[in-house]
Amino acid sequence: MSDKRASSRLRGIVILLGLFVGARAHSSGVPDLLEDPLLTRPPLLNYGTVLQSETPAVTCPTAIDLAQPLTLAGAVDIGLCNNPQIGASFAAIKAQAAAVGEARASYLPTLSAAVSPLRTRTQYPDLPTSNSTENGHTLSAGVSWRLFDFGARAASGEAENRSLQAALANHDATIQKVMSNIVEAYFDAQTARATLVARAESTATAQQTYEATERRQRMGVAAQSDSLQAATALDKAELAQQQATAADRASSGALLYFLGIAPSTELRLAGLENAGTSHVVEDLNYWLEETATRHPAIIAAREQWKAAQAKVKVARSEGLPTIDLVGNFYQNGYQGLQANRSNTTTVGIIVTIPLFDGFSSTYKVRRAQAQAEQSESQLHDTDQQVLTDVIKAHAEAVAVAGKLQAAEELLRAARSAVASSQRRYDKGAADILELLSVQSALADAQLERVRGVAEWEADRLKLLAAAGALDRSEIGDHAF
Known part of the structure; x- marks a missing residue:
């Protein structure tokens, strides 16, 4: 009877342990000590899905309100929240943090326990009276702790930690790339919208000129050719407005x-603010030095290369001896149920010496070395590609700064020319061709000014993104 009670208690303990482990794995309200007992999670994961790895973190909203005009800051926030690439890179950090936990866990002992309720029946055909039935259980518990492995665990831990740093840097690089794409698309939309507004203003001006010419013709102070030319200019303006639409x-x-x-x-865009060229575009060497040291894509590639080098050490260490401390406890036998109650304890050291594995370890090392060489080549390729992008972005930013200043001067001159020509035409001192010409020049100057503002803001931010220095604070206040 006592054996049955003991067996029942053991089964209850095993069931409770199973329920506890299951609850721990599925519950979202358990302490972090149970979710991450080896403290592998980087702080970024504790914030959930965020717009940028910054403090305080800005979380994504559950709903998006587009009733207000969309600013660049709002566009970036919405795009970062909805972009699947950022979600994938965020998940990659979680996976790699778990891999770091697995590497750290190899330093800890492993424990196991098993309970086996058994029923043993012995029959003697020639002596039925000697038949026996015995109920009982066996209980076993074991511990195993690796003491020495020639650096395999250390190399594995280094490789996983490097890969985690690479995943974090890749997350930042993804954010930089997504922000750059959104900035470019936003200012393209701003340019197109401003072009549409400018074309509409040109159409309105052409309409006013046509009506004024019609009145002058009816009064006999303008020729019919003036009305025809004004009508042609109006048709061109309307066509340009349709294309802009x-x-x-x-x-x-x-x-x-x-x-x-x-x-x-339906998308409403905030108006473009007046931009100046007071922003200094630093020397190209400054940008190249900053990029080489801080660009997340380069950092990620460098960490991946170092992780690949550590994996070569892991591959080499796997073919070396290992030393483990083991201990076991058995109750009521360890090869089957014994008739008499017993307790057996074993403690020992196991030295495992690999003798021959069919040259498998040799080829594992070769593969790891080849992967390390591949990672080094990818690092050089990433470095070259990123620096090339910086050189192009810097050249464009320098060029557009001068272009914006020239466009502002052109716009002032065109406005003065239109005002002067309008006065002269009203007094009969200028013909319709002169007036239409200066009006067309004003429309072109307005477009160049709009393009200059948009291109300056876009190229300035694209240069920061190319250098890996585009922070969320460079764009403006958070929209949420």
Whole structure:
């Protein structure tokens, strides 16, 4: 009877342990000590899905309100929240943090326990009266602790830690890339929208000029050719406005795609603020030095290379001897149920010496070495590609700074020319061709000014992104 009670208690303990482990794995409200007992999670994961690895972190909203005009800051926030690449890189950090935990766990002992309720029946055909039935259980518990392995665990831990750093850097690089794409799409949409506004203003001006010419013709102070030329200019302005409308729809659709919003959504954009060239575009050598030291894509590639080098050490160590401390406890036998109650304890040291594995370890080392060489080549390729992007972005930023200043001077001159020509035309001192010419020049100057503002802001931020220095604070206040 006592054996049955003991067996029942042991089964209850095993069941309770199983329920506890299951609850720990599925419950979201358990302490972090149980979720991450070896403290492998980087702080970024504790914030959940965030816009940028910054403090305090900005979490994504559950709903997006587009009733207000969309600013660049709002576009970046929405795009970062909805972009699947960022979600994938965030999940990669979680997976690699778990891999770091597995590497750290190899330093700890492993414990195991088993209970086996048994029923043993012995029959003697020639002596039925000697038949016996015995109920009982066996209980076993074991501990194993690796004491020495020639650095395999250390190399594995280094490789996983390097890979975690690479995953964190890759997450930042993904954010930089996504922000750069959103910035480019946003200013393309801004340029198209401003172009549409400028074309509409040109159409309105052409309409006013046509009506004024018609009145002058009826009064006999203008020739019919003036009205025909004014009508032609109006038709051209209306055609240009229609083309601008199509370009505006296309650029708005592209921006909505990057934001992860349905293309049919009505999009209102905040107006472009006046931009100046007071921002200094530092020397190219400064940008190249900054990029080489801080760009997350280069950091990620470098950490991957170091992880691959550590995996070569792991492959070499796997073919070396290991030393383990083991201990076991058996109750009521360890090869089957014994008739008499017993307790057996064993303690020992196990030295495992690999003698021959069919040259498997040799080829594992060769493969790890080849992967390390591949990672080194990828590092050089990433470094070269990133620096090339910085050189291009720097050249574009320098060029557009001068272009914006020239566009502002051109716009002032065009406005003065239109005002002067309008006064002269009203007094009959200028013909319609002169007036239409200066009006066309003003429309072109307005477009160049709009393009200059958008290109300056876009290229300035794209240079920061190319150098890996585009922080969320460079764009403006958070939209949420």
